[in-house]
Amino acid sequence: MHKSALTRCSLLLGLLLPVVAGATELYRYVDDKGTTVLSRQGVPPEHIGKGYEVLNDQGRVVKVIPPAPSAEEMKHILAEKARASSDAQLLRFYSTPEDVERARQRKLAELDGLIGVARGNLQSVRTQQANLQSQAANHERAGRAVPANLLAQIDSQKVEQERLKSDILRYQAMRKAADSSFNADRDRLKVLMGRN
Template sequence: MLKPALIRSTLLLGLLLPALAPATELYRYVDDQGVTVLSRQGVPPELIGKGYEVLNEQGRVIQVVPPAPSAEEMQRLLMEKARAGSDKQLLRLYSSPADVDRARERKLVELDGLIGVAQGNLQSARTQQANLQSQAADYERAGRAVPQQLLSQIDSQKDEQRRLQKEIDRYKELREQAEVSFAADRARLGELLDRQR
């Protein structure tokens, strides 16, 4: 015969076991054929992106996992995030449109200085080439062959002029890009400051 304490312990354990057991969850999702499925096993990996619901043992929805965004939505979200980061950076750099104007002027003066230096170097290279060609002409007028070293120096000056012209063109392009970029920054900053008012 069982002792009363053992009977009470057995009854208590019988009552507590269901409460201690983990709650059973059901997963509701739509399969590839468009059929709604209830499963205790979970959602197949290839269907997780479509979204699903988690239900408790009474059939109540306790969690909704939305579908993954489409490629277009993902692109839009990434663009919005990038725009927000850009706006934050813009507000950190400039407190007013006048700040943008001052930064623009500094950048344009810097680029104009670089263009001026490169143009001066180009003019110097052209002058050196003209002097070297004059020397070569003196050799030819005297009926002598132009030394190879002199011809190499002329070619070197021509190469230097091409390099300098590319550099000038690049600086001018950077200047144009800076004009456009600062104009866009000024306009966007104006919009952001208007929203804050």
């Protein structure tokens, strides 16, 4: 009997001690078995991600901690943040869709200029190669060996042609990407400004 009363007192003291110590909050969460648990010790780490509620000493909910987002929800949240950041940057760079169009025209003109220069250089290199090959043919018709430096120059012109062709393709790809990007920016800015 004495032992039973002592146990009850210890149990009561255990329940009252957190209140006396100032820990008046209760935490309500659902465990792995689906049981709702009330605890003064807090929420175990393995249950925090599922969300929980904080109750005051009268049992009223004072704070709700929502469940952590799923991987798919987190992906969506991050995509929305990236879109918001991109929109804010777009609005900082351009005042109107017309500003985007002017920037697009400038960029395309710049890339068209680079393509034109590369094409001009390519034509020039082809002409030089044709002249060098003509010189090599003259040596062969005269029965002389083609000088090594002439062969090296012809090879060098071939390499330069391939480099210039590669540059032209790269500039064309850049032009296409820039055109697409500016068009998307212009259309997005129209949406942001309500000018569909």
